[in-house]
Amino acid sequence: MSTEALTADRIASARARLQGVAHLTPVLRSHLLDDRYGVTLGLKAENLQRAGAFKFRGAYNLVSQLSERGKSRGVVTASSGNHGQAVALAAHMTGLAAHLVVPSDASAAKVAAAEAYGATVERVGPKSAERLQRAEALAAQHGWDYVPPYDHPEVLAGQATVGLEILSQVPDVDAILVPVGGGGLISGIATAVKATRPAVRVIGVEPEGSAAAFLSRQAGRRLAIPAGITIADGLRTVVPGELTFPIIERLVDDLVTVSDAAIVRALTLLLTHVKTLVEPSGAAAAAYAWQSPSPLAGAKVVAVLSGGNIDAAVLAQLLSA
Numbered sequence: 001m002s003t004e005a006l007t008a009d010r011i012a013s014a015r016a017r018l019q020g021v022a023h024l025t026p027v028l029r030s031h032l033l034d035d036r037y038g039v040t041l042g043l044k045a046e047n048l049q050r051a052g053a054f055k056f057r058g059a060y061n062l063v064s065q066l067s068e069r070g071k072s073r074g075v076v077t078a079s080s081g082n083h084g085q086a087v088a089l090a091a092h093m094t095g096l097a098a099h100l101v102v103p104s105d106a107s108a109a110k111v112a113a114a115e116a117y118g119a120t121v122e123r124v125g126p127k128s129a130e131r132l133q134r135a136e137a138l139a140a141q142h143g144w145d146y147v148p149p150y151d152h153p154e155v156l157a158g159q160a161t162v163g164l165e166i167l168s169q170v171p172d173v174d175a176i177l178v179p180v181g182g183g184g185l186i187s188g189i190a191t192a193v194k195a196t197r198p199a200v201r202v203i204g205v206e207p208e209g210s211a212a213a214f215l216s217r218q219a220g221r222r223l224a225i226p227a228g229i230t231i232a233d234g235l236r237t238v239v240p241g242e243l244t245f246p247i248i249e250r251l252v253d254d255l256v257t258v259s260d261a262a263i264v265r266a267l268t269l270l271l272t273h274v275k276t277l278v279e280p281s282g283a284a285a286a287a288y289a290w291q292s293p294s295p296l297a298g299a300k301v302v303a304v305l306s307g308g309n310i311d312a313a314v315l316a317q318l319l320s321a
């Protein structure tokens with residue numbers, strides 16, 4: 001892992017690199033839901049980002065630099081989820097080979113999507129530690145570059161561009177709600193936002209069943225929690241990042257939790273009222289704002305809809321429950 005800092009220069013370079021490559025995603029609104037919950041809520045639609053999640057920003061920012069230097073023989077990562085898809089697409093776009101180490105029960109749809117971007121996929125055991133080990137071994141053996149999901153300054157710089165866009169799209173925003181897994185998205189956003197607008201509150205949202213950052217803050221150190229039980233699969237992190245947790249401690253105003261039931265309700269409201277499809281992890285931030293009464297009543301808030309990748313069968317099950 002690189003220990004270099006996430007600087008304003010790095011974030012500015014990431015923005016330039018992503019210009020015209022990543023989508024400038026819209027901030028969606030529902031006046032009806034604003035009235036119902038008493039909060040003015042903008043929805044930063046990263047579910048409409050390339051490969052269906054904000055993850056493309058960080059992955060492309062790092063992978064394109066590896067490719068430019070002409071020294072990389074290929075990239076490898078240990079994720080079947082949004083990060084894996086993002087690495088596969090970024091490598092495809094920049095002419096590098098990508099290799100994904102995924103769980104043995106990874107969904108066929110996700111594996112097929114990565115393969116469609118030209119990635120090779122290897123299935124390894126149920127435990128994430130085994131996959132990480134295998135990815136690192138492959139990196140050493142073949143001279144491939146390992147692309148971490150959050151603990152790398154160039155990945156964080158890519159995610160930070162979400163924060164810059166929110167400030168220019170909603171200049172009078174009071175608070176930004178961000179879902180937290182390993183903490184890459186919120187570290188990037190908080191660094192970008194606090195540098196120019198320190199009064200804007202940055203609030204991290206985790207599922208009740210997997211609140212590693214919330215519990216770590218209470219403990220005053222990075223805690224490893226038992227594997228989380230939540231439908232928000234992108235937020236099932238067992239320990240906050242080494243690079244991200246100190247940034248969260250320094251810059252994030254508040255860490256809060258939401259129930260899975262609230263996440264499913266928000267996902268349904270996004271579909272029926274906002275006409276946009278998000279995955280459970282992508283609905284967590286909006287779920288926090290849409291409570292009765294809203295903890296942010298009267299404020300002008302933006303919630304990041306961080307991703308929209310969900311299997312049709314899972315969606316059907318959630319909607320019928």
Ligand SMILES: Cc1ncc(COP(=O)(O)O)c(C=O)c1O
Nearest residue numbers: 082181182183184185234306307
């Ligand atoms: C849709 C979605 N939202 C949020 C996150 C959490 O991001 P981070 O690990 O950077 O905190 C993830 C992580 O995979 C994700 O896939």
